[in-house]
Amino acid sequence: MDRVIPRRDFLNGAVMTIGAALLPQSVHGHESSADEAQNHSVYNPAVSTGLRGSHPGSFEIAHSLRDGTFWKEAPNPERLAEKYDLIIVGGGISGLAAAHFYRERAGANARILILENHDDFGGHAKRNEFHLGGKLQLLNGGTMLIDSPTPYSAEAAGLLKKLGIDAIALEKKCADHDLYRSLGLGSGVFFDRETFGADRLVPGFTTAEDGESTASSGRLEDFLARTPLNEAVRRDILRIERAKIDYLPGLTSAEKKDRLSRISYKDFLLNIVKVNAGLIAFYQTRTNGEWGVGIDAEPALDCWALGLPGFQGLQLEPGAAPHMSYSAAGYANGGSDRFHFPDGNASIARLLVRSLIPAAIPGGSVEDVVTAPVHYERLDSNSSPVRIRLNSTVVRVRNVGDANTARGVQVTYASGKKVFSVHGGACVLACWNMVIPFLCTELPEKQKEALHYLVKVPLVYTSVGLRNWTSFQKLGVSHVSSPGAYWNSISLNWPVNIGEYRSPRSAEEPILVHMSRTPCKPGLPAREQHEAGRMELLITSFESLERKIRDQLTRTLGPGGFDSARDIEAITVNRWPHGYGYEYNPLFDPEWPDGQQPHVVGRKRFGRITIANSDSGATAYTDVAMDQAFRAVRELFTA
Numbered sequence: 006m007d008r009v010i011p012r013r014d015f016l017n018g019a020v021m022t023i024g025a026a027l028l029p030q031s032v033h034g035h036e037s038s039a040d041e042a043q044n045h046s047v048y049n050p051a052v053s054t055g056l057r058g059s060h061p062g063s064f065e066i067a068h069s070l071r072d073g074t075f076w077k078e079a080p081n082p083e084r085l086a087e088k089y090d091l092i093i094v095g096g097g098i099s100g101l102a103a104a105h106f107y108r109e110r111a112g113a114n115a116r117i118l119i120l121e122n123h124d125d126f127g128g129h130a131k132r133n134e135f136h137l138g139g140k141l142q143l144l145n146g147g148t149m150l151i152d153s154p155t156p157y158s159a160e161a162a163g164l165l166k167k168l169g170i171d172a173i174a175l176e177k178k179c180a181d182h183d184l185y186r187s188l189g190l191g192s193g194v195f196f197d198r199e200t201f202g203a204d205r206l207v208p209g210f211t212t213a214e215d216g217e218s219t220a221s222s223g224r225l226e227d228f229l230a231r232t233p234l235n236e237a238v239r240r241d242i243l244r245i246e247r248a249k250i251d252y253l254p255g256l257t258s259a260e261k262k263d264r265l266s267r268i269s270y271k272d273f274l275l276n277i278v279k280v281n282a283g284l285i286a287f288y289q290t291r292t293n294g295e296w297g298v299g300i301d302a303e304p305a306l307d308c309w310a311l312g313l314p315g316f317q318g319l320q321l322e323p324g325a326a327p328h329m330s331y332s333a334a335g336y337a338n339g340g341s342d343r344f345h346f347p348d349g350n351a352s353i354a355r356l357l358v359r360s361l362i363p364a365a366i367p368g369g370s371v372e373d374v375v376t377a378p379v380h381y382e383r384l385d386s387n388s389s390p391v392r393i394r395l396n397s398t399v400v401r402v403r404n405v406g407d408a409n410t411a412r413g414v415q416v417t418y419a420s421g422k423k424v425f426s427v428h429g430g431a432c433v434l435a436c437w438n439m440v441i442p443f444l445c446t447e448l449p450e451k452q453k454e455a456l457h458y459l460v461k462v463p464l465v466y467t468s469v470g471l472r473n474w475t476s477f478q479k480l481g482v483s484h485v486s487s488p489g490a491y492w493n494s495i496s497l498n499w500p501v502n503i504g505e506y507r508s509p510r511s512a513e514e515p516i517l518v519h520m521s522r523t524p525c526k527p528g529l530p531a532r533e534q535h536e537a538g539r540m541e542l543l544i545t546s547f548e549s550l551e552r553k554i555r556d557q558l559t560r561t562l563g564p565g566g567f568d569s570a571r572d573i574e575a576i577t578v579n580r581w582p583h584g585y586g587y588e589y590n591p592l593f594d595p596e597w598p599d600g601q602q603p604h605v606v607g608r609k610r611f612g613r614i615t616i617a618n619s620d621s622g623a624t625a626y627t628d629v630a631m632d633q634a635f636r637a638v639r640e641l642f643t644a
C-alpha cells in the first residue's frame with residue numbers, strides 16, 4: 006500500500022516544473038528569449054501528477070483576500086505600463102469565450118489580457134496527460150464532455166462551429182462505445198463491508214444512466230442473488246426497478262409531478278413506495294455525479310427525469326413540469342448533442358486558445374489539437390493582441406472614477422509575492438460568483454449578497470495510470486459504481502480515437518482509470534452539504550486520498566488479480582472544492598420571481614465591469630459558460 010509511485014517515470018523524459026517563477030513567459034513586460042521559447046517542454050502543467058484541480062499555489066491568495074489578511078501583508082502594487090481594451094478575470098471556457106466574442110465585435114486587433122490563478126488555462130476544463138509505457142494517454146481532470154440538458158444556444162453552437170467542432174460527426178467517427186462490451190465487460194456494483202457487511206464486486210448491474218438498464222434485460226434476479234443484500238431489500242429493488250405500480254392513484258400526471266417535485270427521492274421510496282429502509286444505501290449516491298448530493302436532497306421528480314426507477318407505473322407524461330431543477334427539466338425535454346474528447350472539454354479550451362493566440366498551439370484541425378503541444382511561453386507575449394497570464398490571482402477590480410461614468414477599469418493581481426495593477430477599457434469577471442464581492446468591494450451590498458448565495462459543488466475526479474487492465478477483464482467490468490464507498494465510481498477510460506490519438510484496446514496495455522467522489526453530508530440542506538464537502542476536501546491530504554484510492558482499487562479488483570503496489574503507475578487527484586456552478590434545488594430554494602433570482606441580481610453590470618462564468622447562469626455546463634460570456638460581452642457594447 007505504501008509503495009512510492011515513481012511519478013517521473015511517466016513524464017516521458019520531460020522535466021516538469023511548476024510555479025510562476027519558472028514559467029518561461031513574457032509576464033510584466035519582458036519578452037521571452039529564443040532560448041526560453043525552445044525550452045517549452047519544461048512547462049506543461051497537464052503532465053503534473055499529485056494534487057491537481059485547484060492545486061496548491063492556486064487558492065491561497067484568494068483565501069487570504071477572503072479572510073481580510075491579504076492587504077495587510079501585500080506590497081504596494083507595481084503599476085504596469087501595459088494597456089488593454091479588455092481584461093478578463095478567469096481563463097476557463099467562459100473567460101476564453103468572452104475573449105472570442107469580444108474580438109468578434111471589436112476586431113482582431115483588440116488588446117485583451119486574461120488573468121488566471123491556476124498554472125494552466127481551461128478552468129474546470131482541465132487536461133490530465135500521461136505517458137504510460139511511452140504512449141500518450143489523456144483524461145479529463147474536470148469538465149468531461151459536450152453534454153448539456155438543453156441543446157446548445159445559437160451563440161454556443163455557433164462558437165463550437167467556428168472552432169470546427171461538429172459533435173455529431175465526431176461522436177460517429179471517434180467514439181468507440183462498443184469496445185468494452187465486445188470484450189465482455191460491463192457495469193458492476195462494489196458493495197463495501199462498512200455499508201453492506203461484506204466486500205463484494207458484483208458484475209451485471211447496468212443503470213439507465215449507463216444506456217441500458219439491467220431491469221429490462223432480465224438479469225436483475227441473477228445480479229441480486231449474488232449481492233450481500235438481504236431478501237427484503239432484494240425484493241424491493243426488483244419491485245422498484247420492474248413493477249408497474251401506480252403509487253399515487255387518483256392523481257393526474259400534473260398533480261403527481263407537483264407532489265414528486267416537493268419530496269426527496271429518498272422520501273418517495275420510503276414513504277410512498279414503502280420500501281425496506283435497507284434499500285436506501287443501494288441508491289443513495291445515484292444522484293451525486295449529477296448534483297453533488299445524494300437522493301436525500303434531490304426531488305423525486307428530478308430523479309424521474311434522470312432515469313431513476315420506481316416511476317414506471319405512475320404514467321407521468323413526458324416533458325418538464327414546473328418546480329424542477331434546470332438539469333432535470335432539460336433532461337425531461339431531451340438534451341444536447343454529446344461528444345467526449347480524450348481530455349474532455351480541455352480540447353475546447355485548447356481550440357479557443359489556438360484561435361486567440363495561434364502561435365501558442367500549432368496545427369489547424371479539431372482532431373490535431375488533441376495531441377498538439379502547447380507553447381506556454383507564447384501565451385503571454387506582447388507581440389500578440391491577446392495574452393493569457395497564468396498563476397495570477399486578481400485581488401481588486403475597480404471602475405476608474407464613478408461607475409456610472411467610468412471609461413475604464415483598474416485591475417490588480419498578485420503573482421508570487423508581487424502585486425501588479427493594470428489598466429483596461431473594461432473588465433469581464435469570468436471567475437466564480439463567490440470571489441467577486443472580495444475583488445469588487447464597491448458593488449452594491451444587495452448584489453454582493455446575491456453573489457454569495459450560490460455555493461459551488463465540490464467534486465474530486467481522479468486519474469489513475471495502471472500498468473494493465475487484466476483484473477477488469479477477469480472480473481468482467483469496465484465500470485463499477487460503489488454506492489457506500491469513498492469513491493463513488495471507478496471506470497476504465499472512455500475509448501475514443503481522434504487524430505493521432507489512440508485508446509488502448511488490449512487489456513495487456515496500460516490504461517487510465519477515472520474515479521470520482523462528491524463529498525457531501527447527507528441529511529443537511531443541499532447548500533450546507535456542499536459547504537461541508539468543501540471543508541472535507543480542504544483538510545484531506547493527498548496522502549490520505551492516495552491511500553483511499555489504493556484501498557478501494559484493491560478491495561474492488563483484488564479478486565481479479567489487481568495488486569496496487571505493482572499495477573498503479575501514477576495518480577492525479579483533481580480536487581475541485583469549487584466545482585459545479587450551483588443549480589437551484591426545488592426542495593430547498595425559494596421560487597423567486599423572474600429577474601430576482603440571486604444569479605440574475607448578482608450578474609448585473611457595474612460600470613465597465615460585467616460578469617460571466619457558468620455561475621452567472623446558475624448551472625454547470627459548458628454551453629452556459631459560453632452563453633454567459635456572450636451576454637457579458639454584449640452588455641459592454643450596449644452600455
Ligand SMILES: Cc1cc2nc3c(=O)[nH]c(=O)nc-3n(C[C@H](O)[C@H](O)[C@H](O)COP(=O)(O)OP(=O)(O)OC[C@H]3O[C@@H](n4cnc5c(N)ncnc54)[C@H](O)[C@@H]3O)c2cc1C
Pocket residue numbers: 067094095096097098099100120121122123127128129130146147148149150151152153397398399400435436437440444464466581583584585586617618619620625626627628630
Ligand atoms: C469535475 C467537473 C466536471 C464537469 N463536467 C462537465 C461536463 O461534462 N459537461 C459540462 O458541460 N460541464 C461540466 N462541468 C461544468 C463546468 O464548470 C463548465 O462546463 C465550464 O467549464 C465552466 O467554465 P467557466 O469558465 O464558467 O468556469 P471555470 O472553469 O471555473 O473557470 C473560471 C476560472 O476563473 C478562475 N478564477 C477565479 N477567481 C480568480 C481570480 N481572483 N483571479 C484569476 N482567476 C480566477 C478560476 O480559478 C477558474 O480557472 C464540470 C465541472 C466540474 C468541476
